[in-house]
Amino acid sequence: MVEQGIKFTVLASHQAARVRRIGDRNWKEVRNAGIDPTMAYTVNLPSKRQISIFFYDGPISHAVAFEDILKNGDVFAKRLTGAFSEKRNHSQLVNIATDGETYGHHHRFADMALAFALQDIEANNMAKITNYGEFLEKYPPTHEVEIIEKTSWSCVHGVDRWWSDDGCTTGAGSHPDWNQKWRTPLRNAFDFLRDTLEGKYEAAAGRLLKDPWDARNGYIDVILDRSPESVRRFFGKYAVKELTEAEKTTALKLLELQRHTMLMYTSCGWFFDELSRPEPVQVMQYAARVVQLAQDLFGEKIEEEFLKILEQAKSNIPEQGDGRRIYEHLVKPSMLNFKEVGAHYAVSSPFEKYGEQSDIYCYSVENEDRRTLDCGDTRLVTGRVKIKSKISGETALISYGVSQTGSHDIAAGVSVNMGEDEYRKMVDEVSQACSGADYSRVIRTLEQSLGGMPYSLRSLFHDEAREVLGDILESAISGVDTAYRQLYQHHYPPVRFLSELGGPIPKAFRSAAELIIDIELRRTINSDSIDAESLKNLLDTAAKWQIEIDTDGIAYDFKLSLEKMMVRLTAQSLDTAPLKNLLEAVSLARGLPFPVDLWKVQSLFWDMKSTKYPEIKQKAEQNDPQAKEWVEGFVALGNSLSIR
Incomplete structure (x- = not known):
């Protein structure tokens, strides 16, 4: 590290063996995390060079990772500043070491707690926010430390965890009979x-x-x-x-x-x-x-x-x-190669509207030729593309042929660097066979030219496969939707009357109602302007008839709709209609029997409060009636989002 110009690094307290003041002869043992983590240390290396060491605060770092300290930014700030001590007579640094994904992934909204804590500490002069480099420059080490060799932050067995069966696992409680000899x-x-x-x-x-x-x-x-x-x-x-x-x-x-x-x-x-x-x-x-x-x-x-x-x-x-x-x-x-990328492009071509130039992950695809033919109830696509790796710059010419019967019966073949004459011959023969309604000859030609037709929907990359299958199933579901909707709408009045009399809901009608209410909930939530009254009625009906709804899916759709509404609001000037719609939708989300993630909406609101709001507030203070109305709505929205 020192040879690469690195001046300092960060270790865990349990990696320290002993310390002494620079110039002293006597060492003090500090094993078992007994070292003071609020100061910088120096390590004298065998190469006669030195490197500075910081030790992170273990108890606070553990609390951040595994306890509830991040549920409240004020509590977090007090825990950090509480690590300072008046008993120490040196300048102190409180530092913690945690995974980045702790803030939002492992602990929801922890990033907001961190932001609040740092702002609170700085605004109230509880401490100065700094970094290792600045602290080291202002307060160079006064003590030297010896570290325990072959230790690591995260495992008491040290670096053995990364190559041997050291007995330390993340799931020992669940699988006590497992080993890590692998x-x-x-x-x-x-x-x-x-x-x-x-x-x-x-x-x-x-x-x-x-x-x-x-x-x-x-x-x-x-x-x-x-x-x-x-x-x-x-x-x-x-x-x-x-x-x-x-x-x-x-x-x-x-x-x-x-x-x-x-x-x-x-x-x-x-x-x-x-x-x-x-x-x-x-x-x-x-x-x-x-x-x-x-x-x-x-x-x-x-x-x-x-x-x-x-x-x-x-x-x-x-x-x-x-x-x-x-x-x-x-x-x-x-594992991918040009042929696999070409197969994905070929299989997806009946569903995807590719332009002359397109990107597939780390490959760019340039269309050179594409032809579509209807051969009875079968759709044929032949084409030729130039694929280039964005990583290495390597290119390959891919010729392909696809046969699609119905919505999902797909067979495709691809060939790498097929000659121009051979490609033209394949296309001409396929066209002739198709015009003569000789489908078996079409397939024989494609198989002979491309070396087989082994690719299908399974050859699509996973994300695109889900998207294509979703579109196929959506078409099928629409027919079911129509039939169930007719049943639901035709029998709704008598079934509602039966329900009010305390009678049981017929099973067939309950199934129809479950599907239709779920569809209507999603349509209502995904509309540009959420109709709160319609949404309440649908939820009330579901509750009365004891219909299970997909709360996770509905909550996710609601989250996305609110985020879209908030983005639109940031693009508006003084139009109060989008503001009122969003306020009504957020209030509705707050009253739902299941939680809706408002984190991104809150973040966008906070950004808007810091940038756009002050200007409009100034207009309101100058008695601009439209600005006054907007500010009142914006403040109400902040209250609904629990942002002060």
Whole structure:
């Protein structure tokens, strides 16, 4: 760290062994978190260099992560400032270390508590908000510390947690019979990839880049900004010469190889208790990309050797088997190449209105040809696109053919870098066969030209698959909706009368009512202006007839609608109608029998209060009647949102 110019780092208190004032001979033992965390320390390294150390406040950090301290910003502020002590005769720093996702993900609205606490501390001069660098400059270390080697923040067993079965897990209470012996072979498999490819990378990159390892470190600038100008700057600084486009692609793929080699050591891959959890699977996906790039760059077939080591990692879940099985079932299906991207484009083309230029994740797609034919009850799409990786700049020409019968019966084939003449021949033969109503010849032509038609809706990337299937099912549901609506509307009066007499609601009618009320609730909530009266009536009817409604789904839709209304309000000037509608909707949300997440609405309101509101308030104070009415409504909205 010191060699890289890092001046200080942050450790946990239990990592300190002993301390002494600089210049003193006697040490004081501070094991078991006995060190004072309110000051900076220095560590004398074997290299004769030094690095400064801060120790975070363990009890407060634990309270933030695992207790209820973030439910109240005022309580949080007092807990932070309460860590200062008049008994100390040195300038004090109170610092905590927590995960970023604590504020909003693990604890809802914790980000608001943090913001309030910091503002409260600063506004009331309870303490000065600072950072480590400023504090270190003003108050350099007066004490030196020795740390306990091979320790870590988050585990009493130290760094063993990241490579061995140290007995420490996140789920020991739930699975006391599980072990983490899989950690060692997982790391061994990754070490095999790293060590096998290190020299090959250095040799290949050395022909293109001045210093392969310096370029690898500098590649972070490209990761953060993949614009053409950023890539040009990178090669201008690190390339041994003016590289051709092909050489640039090779260099970028080599750097991606190194990036994924580092990513496969991501900490959380070893932190949890089971090999088939998302975290170990994710680091295996990084390793799979290393394998894929090694094959592409060096023709290096190392996957089997890698898997032989990986299969020594045994899952605690019998059905998951070992690392090899997890890799083959959970990792390999997610690996992408140009053919897979082309298959996604082809299968989605009957549903998606692609333009001449489109983006699919980290690929850009340029349309070169597209033709649609109706062949009886079957729809045919043939086309040709140029796909380019935004990461490496590599390109491929994809020819495709798709057959769609009905709404969801899809068969597709793709070919990489098919010749122009061969593509034209395929298109002409398909057109002729289709015009002659010879559907079997159409399919034979596509299969022969494209090497089969193995792709279907299952070939879509997951997010798009859900969207397409949602559209297909929406069409089917609309027919059901019509039939149930007729039943509901026709029999509503007598069934309501029956309900008022205390009679049981017929099961068939209850099912129809459940569907229609749910649909009407969503339509009402998703409209531009929420009709509060209609919404109340629907909820009252559902309550009277004891109809279960999808409260989570309704609450989510309500949240989105309120956010849209708030965004529209920020774009308005002094129009009070949107303000009244939003106030009525928020008041209604507050009175629902289930919670609605108002966090984003509150945040947008706060931003508006800090920016737009003062100007309009000034107009109101100058007796502008429209501004007065708007301010009154805005204040009422703030009260409804519990913002003072």
